[in-house]
Amino acid sequence: MTPTVPYIQDAFRRFNQRYFDNSLPEIPIRLSNAKGFLGKLTYSRKRSFWRTEQYSDFVLRINTRISLSEAELEDTIIHEMIHLYIAYHRLHDTSSHGVRFRTMMTAINRRDGRHISVTHRLSEAQRREAAGRERGRMVAVVVFEDGRTGVKVVPHRVSAMQGFEAACRRHFRIASLNWYYSRDYFFAQFPCSEAVRVYLMNSDESRTALQTALSASREIILGGKA
Ligand SMILES: [Zn+2]
Numbered sequence: 001m002t003p004t005v006p007y008i009q010d011a012f013r014r015f016n017q018r019y020f021d022n023s024l025p026e027i028p029i030r031l032s033n034a035k036g037f038l039g040k041l042t043y044s045r046k047r048s049f050w051r052t053e054q055y056s057d058f059v060l061r062i063n064t065r066i067s068l069s070e071a072e073l074e075d076t077i078i079h080e081m082i083h084l085y086i087a088y089h090r091l092h093d094t095s096s097h098g099v100r101f102r103t104m105m106t107a108i109n110r111r112d113g114r115h116i117s118v119t120h121r122l123s124e125a126q127r128r129e130a131a132g133r134e135r136g137r138m139v140a141v142v143v144f145e146d147g148r149t150g151v152k153v154v155p156h157r158v159s160a161m162q163g164f165e166a167a168c169r170r171h172f173r174i175a176s177l178n179w180y181y182s183r184d185y186f187f188a189q190f191p192c193s194e195a196v197r198v199y200l201m202n203s204d205e206s207r208t209a210l211q212t213a214l215s216a217s218r219e220i221i222l223g224g225k226a
Contacts, residue, residue, distance in 0.1 A: 003073055005029050008062055011077050019078065019108050020085055027058040027084065033065050039076040041083040055087050075116045078108060082116075137187045139180045140164060141214065142198050145173040150198030151210065153190045160194050161222055167196040182217035186210065 008029050016024045032040070040061040046054045060080055068076065082104050086093055093100040097118035105116050138161060140152045154164045165177055186209055190199055201207045 001070055001073065002064055002067065003031070003062055005031065008060070008077060011074060012060070012081065015074075015078050015081055020081065024081060024084055024088060025058070027060055030059055030061045031064045032061040034061075034063060035065065037061075038063050038066065038068065038072075039080045041080045041087070043087060055090070058084060058088070060084070071115070075114055078114070079105070079116050082108075136181055136183050137192065138220070139182050139187050139217070140168070140198075141178050141180060141210070142168060142172070142174055143176045145175050148200055148202075149207065149210070150200045151187070151190060152198050153187055153192040154194060155192060158222070164194055164196065165222065168198070171196055172198070179220040179222050180214060180217040181220050182213060184213035184216055186213035 009026075012024075012026070012029070016022050041058065042061065043055050043058045046056060060077075062073070062076065062080075082101055083096075085091075085104070086100060091100060102118065105118065108114055109116055136156070137153050138156045140154055140161070142150045142152065144150070152164065152168075154160050161179060168174060168177060201210050
């Protein structure tokens with residue numbers, strides 16, 4: 001789901017009551033399109049004359065670039081609310097996700113079966129989504145005479161492609177070799193080089209993933225075959 005400010009405000013109020021005894025101030029909520037985080041609490045620290053530190057200008061930022069389930073979105077909001085609780089009440093913690101943070105987090109997780117975590121890191125799929133379009137890669141899909149299928153990512157130069165194809169046909173008994181230009185993240189896992197190596201798709205899972213990636217790729221007809 002894509003969160004809206006009113007939705008987040010409403011969730012904030014519910015969780016403020018349920019988990020924080022309504023002790024948190026209502027703070028501005030901003031939607032963010034950044035790549036690096038799901039949620040973020042920002043504030044300024046000011047040193048005043050008689051107090052060690054004053055925290056002010058709290059802002060809660062929630063990412064809208066990445067699609068989260070409702071539960072993931074709620075967990076993200078609560079994670080940031082724990083930061084707010086600790087900062088606003090000027091409680092001491094051993095680190096930014098220290099003993100106090102983890103104690104509160106664990107209590108909330110146990111109470112309502114939530115999955116709040118201390119990591120701000122994105123899952124593989126979320127990073128993929130955040131990265132948007134991948135850079136393009138030149139991909140050879142090799143089908144061997146024995147029926148096996150393999151993949152190789154080759155530098156985006158005609159000479160590299162021709163060299164690889166010629167060497168491949170010399171080294172292996174191949175039924176077909178087709179070229180694709182692809183921005184699919186699937187191909188990011190293969191090293192890009194001119195080496196005569198082919199990565200075999202040994203499982204049904206990898207073959208299905210390859211088909212999915214290829215369906216969104218453009219086939220390239222390589223002229224002047226060596
Ligand atoms: Zn955090």
